[in-house]
Amino acid sequence: MISRQEVEHVARLARLRFEEDELTRLQPELGRIIDYVRQLAELDLSGLEPTSHAVPLKNVLRADEPVPGLSQEEATGNGPDVERGQFVVPRIA
Amino acid sequence: MSAGPADPGRARGAGVGGGAGRDGWEAVIGLEIHVQLSTRTKMFCGCEVTFGEPPNTHVCPVCLGHPGVLPVTNEKAVEYATRIALALDCRIAKRTIFHRKNYFYPDLPKAYQISQYDLPLGVGGHLDVERDDGSILRVGITRVHLEEDAGKLVHAGGASGRIDGADYSLVDFNRGGTPLVEIVSEPDISTPDEARACVMQLRNLVEQLGVSDVNMEEGSLRCDANVSVRRPGDPFGTKTELKNMNSFRFLQRGLEAEIERQIAALESGERIVQETVHFDPATGTVSTLRSKEEAHDYRYFPEPDLPPIELADAFVERVRASLPELPAARKERLMAQYGLSSKEAGLLAANKPLGDYFEGLAAAAGDVRTSANWVLGDFSAHLNAAGLEVAQSPVTVDRLAELLGLVSRGTLSGKMAKEVFEAMAGTGKPAGEIVAEKGLGQISDAGELEAIVVRLVAANPGPAEEFRRGRERVLGFFVGQVMKETRGQANPQLVNELLRRHLGGPGG
Numbered sequence A: 001m002i003s004r005q006e007v008e009h010v011a012r013l014a015r016l017r018f019e020e021d022e023l024t025r026l027q028p029e030l031g032r033i034i035d036y037v038r039q040l041a042e043l044d045l046s047g048l049e050p051t052s053h054a055v056p057l058k059n060v061l062r063a064d065e066p067v068p069g070l071s072q073e074e075a076t077g078n079g080p081d082v083e084r085g086q087f088v089v090p091r092i093a
Numbered sequence B: 001m002s003a004g005p006a007d008p009g010r011a012r013g014a015g016v017g018g019g020a021g022r023d024g025w026e027a028v029i030g031l032e033i034h035v036q037l038s039t040r041t042k043m044f045c046g047c048e049v050t051f052g053e054p055p056n057t058h059v060c061p062v063c064l065g066h067p068g069v070l071p072v073t074n075e076k077a078v079e080y081a082t083r084i085a086l087a088l089d090c091r092i093a094k095r096t097i098f099h100r101k102n103y104f105y106p107d108l109p110k111a112y113q114i115s116q117y118d119l120p121l122g123v124g125g126h127l128d129v130e131r132d133d134g135s136i137l138r139v140g141i142t143r144v145h146l147e148e149d150a151g152k153l154v155h156a157g158g159a160s161g162r163i164d165g166a167d168y169s170l171v172d173f174n175r176g177g178t179p180l181v182e183i184v185s186e187p188d189i190s191t192p193d194e195a196r197a198c199v200m201q202l203r204n205l206v207e208q209l210g211v212s213d214v215n216m217e218e219g220s221l222r223c224d225a226n227v228s229v230r231r232p233g234d235p236f237g238t239k240t241e242l243k244n245m246n247s248f249r250f251l252q253r254g255l256e257a258e259i260e261r262q263i264a265a266l267e268s269g270e271r272i273v274q275e276t277v278h279f280d281p282a283t284g285t286v287s288t289l290r291s292k293e294e295a296h297d298y299r300y301f302p303e304p305d306l307p308p309i310e311l312a313d314a315f316v317e318r319v320r321a322s323l324p325e326l327p328a329a330r331k332e333r334l335m336a337q338y339g340l341s342s343k344e345a346g347l348l349a350a351n352k353p354l355g356d357y358f359e360g361l362a363a364a365a366g367d368v369r370t371s372a373n374w375v376l377g378d379f380s381a382h383l384n385a386a387g388l389e390v391a392q393s394p395v396t397v398d399r400l401a402e403l404l405g406l407v408s409r410g411t412l413s414g415k416m417a418k419e420v421f422e423a424m425a426g427t428g429k430p431a432g433e434i435v436a437e438k439g440l441g442q443i444s445d446a447g448e449l450e451a452i453v454v455r456l457v458a459a460n461p462g463p464a465e466e467f468r469r470g471r472e473r474v475l476g477f478f479v480g481q482v483m484k485e486t487r488g489q490a491n492p493q494l495v496n497e498l499l500r501r502h503l504g505g506p507g508g
Helices: A004-013 A020-042 A072-076 B075-087 B192-209 B248-267 B313-322 B327-338 B342-350 B352-365 B368-386 B397-408 B414-427 B431-438 B446-459 B461-468 B474-485 B492-503
Strands: A086-090 B026-036 B099-102 B112-115 B122-130 B136-148 B152-156 B168-172 B179-185 B221-230 B240-243 B275-280 B285-291
Touching: A004 A020, B026 B192, B026 B248, B075 B122, B075 B136, B075 B179, B075 B192, B075 B313, B112 B136, B122 B192, B136 B192, B192 B221, B192 B248, B192 B327, B192 B342, B192 B352, B221 B248, B240 B248, B248 B275, B248 B285, B327 B342, B327 B352, B342 B352, B342 B368, B352 B368, B352 B397, B368 B397, B368 B414, B397 B414, B397 B431, B414 B431, B446 B461, B446 B474, B446 B492, B461 B474, B461 B492, B474 B492
Parallel strands: B240 B275
Antiparallel strands: A086 B168, B026 B179, B026 B221, B099 B112, B122 B136, B136 B179, B152 B168, B221 B240, B275 B285
16 A cells, blocks of 8 residues: 555655645555556566566667757747747746 | 645755865765767767757757657767776676656756666776875776766846746757766765866776767766765765766865765764755855755656667677777886886876877987976976967977987087977977077087187196196086087087097096
8 A cells, every 4th residue: 555655755756736635535546556556466477587678679779970950949939938049947946 | 736846955055164084084985977978969869969059959859858759879879888888897788778767857858867777888897096196096987877968057037147046047958868978986985186086087088088078167077976974984974965066176175065064064963964965166165955865766767769779799899999098008008118107107198198299209209218208397397387288289299309309419408408498389489490599509510619629728738738647627627618618508528528539638
């Protein structure tokens, strides 16, 4: 079972802020999800290498050759606030 | 629910005292060094790596972290990282993979940095560092791994341009995605001096590998340090992470300030909190940035978009064979081949251009001892005084060889040569021209000197007779007379020979 403290910690890492009643609801919900996934732990995986990639590919490399990217206008065009070609972000606390 | 702000970092100033390593305390220091690779393009996309360009002009959907894009690894960056790992005597992983390091910061558009975690490219190396007293400190290298750089933040508004007073920040992603090699050392370092020597040595090494500009001021070499203090013999104390010291001087001063802060805190009964500490060169103080506990929960997981890299033995051996002679090997060779002292060889090996200069001069001038004395003496002093790199000096190898030739042929005395050298360094003119202009140059023309000697012997029959009867020191009188006539420019050895011949030896 996931602890209240763990729920708060994960929320903080995700920059999510919850009200008390939301935390009370989320704790058992998250616990049930974790228990469901935990079924995998019942499998005997001894002697197996951990899988990092599901696709049998390796060494996909690119030559060190420049290719054109975006213009400054294109790059910043979707930014909600732009100043002198740079993205404006709120004050960093 | 709503998005909340990051936990505010606790800013706390701390005074600096004198030097580090106060009575009964020792510091334990490990380094994390980031080297920006000098590839043409970024780590995972084809944008050019640039410096000082207008903001957001070398960016693309990959390095801006747009949805649905695929990173592809730059093969040159893998080769460069392998060079660094091999030069540090690391074991190269047969199979290496990338991980996502998750955290939120506005300079990181994907909200994760592609880095490496438990399968880094290289592990278990070492670097031999020469301390100021010439002794060697072997610093273990825990790991060498590849990752991508973040973008650049400019804090706007407020009074200081610093993060705490800023109203908002501006983000430029030109640097985002630049290939970085992170080098992590073991905590084998005990003083700020050793830390500085270690980073300098590492900089020289990486520079010689030709894989980075290694410029601390421009940020292509960046250094963080993990620092703790303890009573000798005690287990490790709690460490803090001292961030981004962008010059050798700041590295040293930052470490001194942080060590002093920790000792003062412990002595007054406080606990050290594991956190990130920022050195402010303007005030010479350190302050804490943000809670490390939170910041270090990075939830690494394998980067699914980048297939593993398996480095074939043949590739690794090809890279190993392409390495230039490294400082440690060069030092050994300079001692064996030229009979230089450990100190001389160390100085020449640590500075590749200076070492090349010496070897070029020794070959051109033919005299190893004299070449070493000049390169480490007058030539190095001239570079230091003028603030020049070897390649910027007007006194090229060929020109210094010409000067040494004038000395070995007897045209110039050692003392005159120093005078000519200074003029060469100051004016950029070759030695011959300066000798001609100044009317310098020893008279080594036997005919010219012989005429003077004959005349002086004839004019001083008394002293000449005394010499013939065995008063050896009368020779000095005649040498003095010749020097007076030639304004000190006669070749002393030749004068001696000619005088003896014309005076006739004692009893002769």
